[in-house]
Amino acid sequence: MKIYVLVYKYFAVSEIVLVSTEVEEAKKKISDMCKKHEYPEVQVWENGKLVDKAEGNDALKLLAHE
Secondary structure, three states: OEEEEEEEEEOOEEEEEEEEOOHHHHHHHHHHHHHOOOEEEEEEEEOOEEEEEEEOHHHHHHHHOO
């Protein structure tokens, strides 16, 4: 099972905004973040291991291919 973690990054501050197993929920939240010009980071975890990570526009692309 994959777990999607969305992080809002602002200079030296990072805040977790979503932890979900539902990719559609992650896609909606990242879309909302981008509309507010927030800089997203996506982490994809599977079986307790970080399997993928992307920031900014690459985060959008990563979720689009899930």
